[in-house]
Amino acid sequence: MLRSFVIAAALLAATSGAALAQSEQDTLAQPSLRASVTVSSDIVRIGDIVENAGSAAQIAIFRAPDLGTTGSLPVAQLLTALRTHQVIGVDTRDLREVSITRSSRTLVSKEIEQQIARVLERRNGLGDAANITVTFERDLRELQLDAAHTGDMRATIVRFDPRNGRFDITFEIPNDVTYNPTKLRFIGTAVETVEAAVLTRAVERNEILRSSDVVVERRPKTEIGNDVINRDRSVGMQARKQMRAGQALKTADLGKPDLVSRDQGVMLIYEAPGLYLTGRGKALDSGTEGDIVNIVNLQSKRTVQGVVTGPGQVTITAPGPRLTTAALSNSEPTAAPAPESRKAE
Structure with missing residues (x-):
């Protein structure tokens, strides 16, 4: 028994000595x-x-x-x-x-803009947050907060005037150390925008838009309204009026390009059951595909109506009775009835 006690005491002393030495070393x-x-x-x-x-x-x-x-x-x-x-x-x-x-928590302006847009989403007539453009009253690049501010931005005061788009919003961000939230106030304007096709140069009436003439920009919805046209649909279309550079295009501003122009020489095609005749004419109107235009038959000097069916091409379709020999002379559609009015020449 005594021997066991002595051994245990020796082990304890050795352990304590090692711990003390380690403590002294530290x-x-x-x-x-x-x-x-x-x-x-x-x-x-x-x-x-x-x-x-x-x-x-x-x-x-x-x-x-x-x-x-x-x-x-x-x-x-x-x-x-x-x-x-x-x-x-x-x-x-x-x-x-x-x-x-x-160390710090950085709030970049883009993050703040997105947060404000989410707060104003579908408020007072505004649409989705993704379509809301935010502009601050003063330039805002980024904010540096103490690293202890780890919580989300929470809007506590929200004011928005839909008449002019002005907002006044206060956020709070909690602090993990002091438990006192930091308050951030932002003032500016918010408007709902849509993607619009915008002209890169001035365009004259009847000009055909090329790919380089149109770019995509976001514009206020109040400026464009519901008559918006996308870029892909606008390229290749014809301007119905003179427009300035930077102007956002609307559907009403454009039309299909004219395939027949006023005073242009055109090919006349006369179609009837079992019959196909061609001749030359002069257009009295401009028109795109499907439009009805007046044409002077250069052989008979009579004015007829036909449908624009291709570039420089007008077709007259006769659903009526068999043609006379006089009507077919010189292979010219001299007295064809108009397809719409069916008026005799």
Whole structure:
């Protein structure tokens, strides 16, 4: 029994001695500088910069850089500050300066715009958030908040005037450390926009739009209305009026391109059951595919009506009685009835 006690005491002594030696080693470990550190507070403590600072670790010695920025601290200046707090014998590791970064939460303007759009979505006649364009009263690039602000932006005050699109919104963001939320207020305008086809140059009446003439831009819905036309549909269409560069196109501004122009020489095609005749004519009207235009038959000098069926091509279809020999002379459709009015020539 006595022997067991002696062995246990010896083991305890050995263990305690090892623990004490380890504790003394930790206590006596030489303090040394860190090359770079990141702090979340507005002050820099000795323990942030010096490893193994011991009881002096919580002593504040410098102000931290601004939120989201990095500063450099010369080692000579740092050692002077440490000596005033009896921290000596610090291993500098041959460093000339220590880099200190202040952590932060960055709110970029795009994120704030999206949050405001979500708050105003379908409010007072506005549409989806994705179609709401936000403009701030003052230029806003980005905001830096303390890193402890980890919560979501929550709108607490929302004011919106649909007559002029002005908003005044206050958000709160909780702080995990102080539990006091930060308030952010934003003022500006919000308008619902749509994608519109916009002219890159001035266009004259009857011009055909090319691909390079039209780009896509977002424009206020109040400017475009419901008569919006997309870019793909506008290319190849004909301008119905003169328009300026930068003008957003509407469906009413464009039409199918004319296949027949006024005073243009055209091919006349006369179709009847079992009969197909061609001749030459002169257009008295302009028209696109499917339009009814007046044509002068150059052989008979009579005016007839036909349907535009192709570039420089007008077709007259006769559903009526068999043609006479006179009507077929010279293979010209000289006295064909109009397909719509059925008026005799």
